[in-house]
Amino acid sequence: MARYALLLLPSTNRVYADAAVRLTVAEIEVFNASVLGRRLSDIGETTIGGVPYVTFSAAEISDRDASLLANLSSIYALFRRVDDRLMEPVELRSLDRFDDDLITIQKYQGKTNEQFTKLLLNVTLLTSAFADEMLDRKFRVLDPLCGRGTTLNQALMYGFDAAGMDLDQKDFEAYSSFIQTWLKRKHLKHSAEVTRVRREKQVVARRLHVDVGVTKESYKAGDSLELVYVNADTTKAPEFYRPSTFDLVVADAPYGVQHGSRTGERGLHRSPLDLLAAAVPGWSRLLRPGGALGISWNTNVARRADAAAVLADAGLEPLDSGPYQGFSHRVDQAIVRDILVARRCS
Numbered sequence: 315m316a317r318y319a320l321l322l323l324p325s326t327n328r329v330y331a332d333a334a335v336r337l338t339v340a341e342i343e344v345f346n347a348s349v350l351g352r353r354l355s356d357i358g359e360t361t362i363g364g365v366p367y368v369t370f371s372a373a374e375i376s377d378r379d380a381s382l383l384a385n386l387s388s389i390y391a392l393f394r395r396v397d398d399r400l401m402e403p404v405e406l407r408s409l410d411r412f413d414d415d416l417i418t419i420q421k422y423q424g425k426t427n428e429q430f431t432k433l434l435l436n437v438t439l440l441t442s443a444f445a446d447e448m449l450d451r452k453f454r455v456l457d458p459l460c461g462r463g464t465t466l467n468q469a470l471m472y473g474f475d476a477a478g479m480d481l482d483q484k485d486f487e488a489y490s491s492f493i494q495t496w497l498k499r500k501h502l503k504h505s506a507e508v509t510r511v512r513r514e515k516q517v518v519a520r521r522l523h524v525d526v527g528v529t530k531e532s533y534k535a536g537d538s539l540e541l542v543y544v545n546a547d548t549t550k551a552p553e554f555y556r557p558s559t560f561d562l563v564v565a566d567a568p569y570g571v572q573h574g575s576r577t578g579e580r581g582l583h584r585s586p587l588d589l590l591a592a593a594v595p596g597w598s599r600l601l602r603p604g605g606a607l608g609i610s611w612n613t614n615v616a617r618r619a620d621a622a623a624v625l626a627d628a629g630l631e632p633l634d635s636g637p638y639q640g641f642s643h644r645v646d647q648a649i650v651r652d653i654l655v656a657r658r659c660s
Contacts, residue, residue: 315370315372315373316319316371316372316373316374316375316394316395317370317371317394317395317427318369318371318372318375318394318395319360319362319367319369319392319393319395319401319559320336320338320342320367320369320370320386320389320391320392320393320394321365321367321389321390321391321392321393322334322338322366322367322368322389322390323388323390323429324334324390325388325427325429327427327644328615329644329646330429330643330645332366332514333643333644334344334388334429335359335366335368336359336616336643337387337388337396337433337640337641337643338368338386338387338388338389339357339358339359339368339640340637340638340640340641341386341387341388341406341433341436341437341459341469341637342354342357342370342383342386342575343357343369343637343640344384344400344437344440344441344637344638345440347637348441348445348453348556349382349440349446349448349637350379350438352440353372353373353379353647354370354371354372354654355370355371355372355599355646356369356370356371357369357370358370361419362401362418365413365426367543368524369395374387375394375404377450380392380405380406380407381406381407381408381449382405382448382449383421384406384409385432385436385448385472385484386436386470386550387429387430387432387433387436388433389406389478390430391403391406392404393405396625398490402405408451408578409448409471409472409473410471411470411471411472411473411528412471412500412502412528413500414471414602415496415526415649416467416470416471416496417468417471419496419587420462420463420464420467420492420520420650422462422488424461425464426464426470426566428464428649430610431459431464431465431468431566432465432568433641433653434465434564434608435455435465435468435469435472435562435608435639437608437641437655438562438563438564438606438607438608438655439453439561439562439606439612441606441608441633441655441656442562442604442605442606442656442657443560443603443605443606444561444605445550446605449540450515450584452473452475453469453472453474453479453561453562453563454474454475454559454560454562455469455474455475455476455477455512455554455560455561455562455563455564456477456479456551456560456562456563456564456597457469457476457477457478457479457564457565457566458478458479458548458551458563458565458593458597459479459480459481459548459565459566459567459568460483460485460489460543461480461485461489461566462485462488462489462492463478463489463493465478465491465564465566466489466493466541466543467480467493468654470526470541473528473539473596474539475539475540475541476539476541476542477540477541477542477543477544477545477555477560477625478539478542478543478544479543479545479547479548479554480543480545480548481544481545481546481547481548483545485607486520486522486543486545488575489522489534489543490508490511490522490580492514492522493506493522494506494524497526502526502527503527503530503534504524504526504527504533504538504657505523505524505525506523506524507522507523508521508522508523508543509521509523510521511544511546511554518546519544519545519546519554520546521542521543521547521554522541522542522543522544522545523540523541523542523546524540524541524542524563525538525539525541526538526539526541526618533584543615543639546615548589548593548596549589549592549593549594549596551593551597551600552596552599552600554602555600556600557599557600558564558599558600558601558602558603559600559602559603560600560601560602560605561599561601561605561606562605562606562607562608563597563598563600563601563605563606563607563608564607564608564609565597565607565608565609565610566609566610566611567586567589567609567610568586568589569586569613569614569615569645569649570573571610571612585615585616585617586611586612586615586616586621587620587621587624589616590624590625591611591624591627592623594624594625594627594628594630595606595627595628595629597628598628598629598630598658601622601658602658603658603659603660604657604659605631605657605658606655606656606658607620607625607655607656607657607658608653608654608655608656609625609653609655610651610652610653610654611652611654612645612648612650612651613642613650613651613652614648614649614650615634618634618652618654622634622654622656625654625656628657629658630656630658631656631657631658631659632654632655632656633655633656633657634654638653638654638655641653650653
């Protein structure tokens with residue numbers, strides 16, 4: 315058995331950095347169970363030269379295994395330990411299709427940590443029935459609470475089609491401006507337009523639609539990525555997207571501290587459960603059979619068991635054991651964030 319050591323990507327968020335090793339251990343365990351055939355063992359934390367690493371043992375790491383692990387949310391480098399003094403780097407080829415400033419350039423108050431966004435997307439994908447296809451095809455991802463688009467951008471980075479919804483007009487405008495400016499600055503072949511959605515002669519939403527090519531050649535060949543963002547109430551998602559057309563639904567629910575959640579005309583609530591109870595049945599209908607839904611939320615304002623019950627009531631199967639219990643972490647004094655994932659079986 316060979317021993318491997320994973321060096322974590324530095325995080326500008328000190329609190330998240332403190333939890334990153336433990337979160338990475340849980341994430342690797344999900345990778346191991348879903349796509350690595352449980353070939354990794356002895357997964358844990360080791361300090362080498364005064365630096366914390368996540369280490370594991372494996373008889374062999376194939377090129378495909380390394381390509382899967384290259385997409386871990388906090389990975390910076392992977393080494394095979396030759397002996398107690400020497401480590402040999404393992405070549406990593408991630409799914410990333412664009413420059414990483416697509417993820418990092420936006421700075422605003424309340425932005426979700428980019429590494430956590432990637433973690434949530436990864437765990438949701440690995441929970442789906444399509445986990446083995448992570449490296450081989452284009453997934454379709456919906457963030458029904460997309461805000462200023464961190465999840466949308468991460469989906470694009472992976473070469474996936476991305477769709478979003480959010481009721482906040484300022485967030486919609488900010489993201490529309492950002493993504494169109496970024497595409498132009500990067501000289502990427504694309505088309506982009508914002509239109510009004512009308513029903514019975516009334517404007518019911520605005521819609522951003524973008525087609526972008528990873529390369530000029532792929533765009534000319536019609537092989538482009540699609541990005542759609544609808545500025546509307548997330549409880550009405552089935553009115554704007556067709557059922558059974560998404561592989562993944564990923565949502566970072568309001569934390570109930572600086573702002574609450576809104577559900578139609580019922581006002582502002584600290585608990586995200588009201589929003590989830592109103593919206594999850596619609597989100598579930600948008601998933602393909604075998605697709606997965608992943609949510610993150612503040613456990614200080616909603617218990618995990620209650621959130622799991624909401625997903626189960628919508629006909630989803632929550633995965634709530636083993637490594638899926640390892641993602642709770644503190645964000646600040648008022649927020650303890652966790653991840654819950656569920657699969658649509660039929």
